Amino acid sequence: MSILPQSPRVLALANQKGGVGKTTTAINLGTALAAIGERVLVIDLDPQGNASTGLGIDRRDRDLSTYDVMTGECSLAETILDTDVPRLWVAPSTMDLLGVELEIAARPDRAHRLRNAISTLAQSRDETIPDFSYVLIDCPPSLNLLTINALSASHSILVPLQCEFFALEGLSQLLSTVEQVKAALNPELSIHGIVLTMFDSRNNLSSQVVADVRETMGDAVYETVIPRNVRVSEAPSYGKPALLYDLKCTGSQAYLRLASEIIQRERTLRGVAA
Numbered sequence: 001m002s003i004l005p006q007s008p009r010v011l012a013l014a015n016q017k018g019g020v021g022k023t024t025t026a027i028n029l030g031t032a033l034a035a036i037g038e039r040v041l042v043i044d045l046d047p048q049g050n051a052s053t054g055l056g057i058d059r060r061d062r063d064l065s066t067y068d069v070m071t072g073e074c075s076l077a078e079t080i081l082d083t084d085v086p087r088l089w090v091a092p093s094t095m096d097l098l099g100v101e102l103e104i105a106a107r108p109d110r111a112h113r114l115r116n117a118i119s120t121l122a123q124s125r126d127e128t129i130p131d132f133s134y135v136l137i138d139c140p141p142s143l144n145l146l147t148i149n150a151l152s153a154s155h156s157i158l159v160p161l162q163c164e165f166f167a168l169e170g171l172s173q174l175l176s177t178v179e180q181v182k183a184a185l186n187p188e189l190s191i192h193g194i195v196l197t198m199f200d201s202r203n204n205l206s207s208q209v210v211a212d213v214r215e216t217m218g219d220a221v222y223e224t225v226i227p228r229n230v231r232v233s234e235a236p237s238y239g240k241p242a243l244l245y246d247l248k249c250t251g252s253q254a255y256l257r258l259a260s261e262i263i264q265r266e267r268t269l270r271g272v273a274a
């Protein structure tokens, strides 16, 4: 029997390296999926809270956060806030999450707390809670207990890799963590794909990295490559996804293509005819 609900599909955005585009992808892929009709929840599992900020959630409005969910103070449903994007919601985080590892370390279900929270949400008959089709979990830049919780709660992992010289460094460690989680916690976990981010067409190194990563990781790499685009990096300071800030910019357009590719891949993974 499946340990994860069939719906929503839960994807963890994970890479223990910081600054590779996890949060930017959570915000903009979430927005792009919502734009093409999906009902999306972004769960902010990084104490930095940048996904929440980038989706326009003021720190003062984060009374209940993923910290409270992880410690069992409240349900996931209670934390969910609306965003300016139709069909996109967020469960925000706060700095309190920094301490959560110590607080839950002794609990036997410490690695399953997020999975249990998502299951409760999926089973809820409360009509005020949207019937999400996708949940995207923005992970912290570490392979800590928060990331383990995300992997244990997810159908698949989506790995952002920055187009830089050391792109593949650390990937084997991440993939071995995925194998460990699969063996011990969540047999359903699969690798959804690798998304290359911050591609700079004026830089030969970027093209070299794309070629290397495709050669090493083959079909796991999405066709869509996210370009480095100043509009994408400006948008969070306005509390907006790039797709709302400038829909026409190359970064927004790339995230729309990535969303279609992900939906396509989901259909293949689930054996549904495209």
Ligand SMILES: Nc1ncnc2c1ncn2[C@@H]1O[C@H](COP(=O)(O)OP(=O)(O)O)[C@@H](O)[C@H]1O
Binding pocket: 017, 018, 019, 020, 021, 022, 023, 024, 025, 050, 141, 197, 198, 199, 226, 227, 228, 229, 230, 232, 233, 234, 251
């Ligand atoms: N496609 C892009 N173009 C330009 N800047 C980007 C792009 N993607 C991410 N960035 C910037 O790079 C930095 C790191 O991205 P972020 O998504 O926060 O990474 P992570 O969550 O993996 O730490 C941020 O300042 C972000 O605005």
Ligand SMILES: [Mg+2]
Binding pocket: 022, 023, 024, 046, 050, 139
């Ligand atoms: Mg981040």
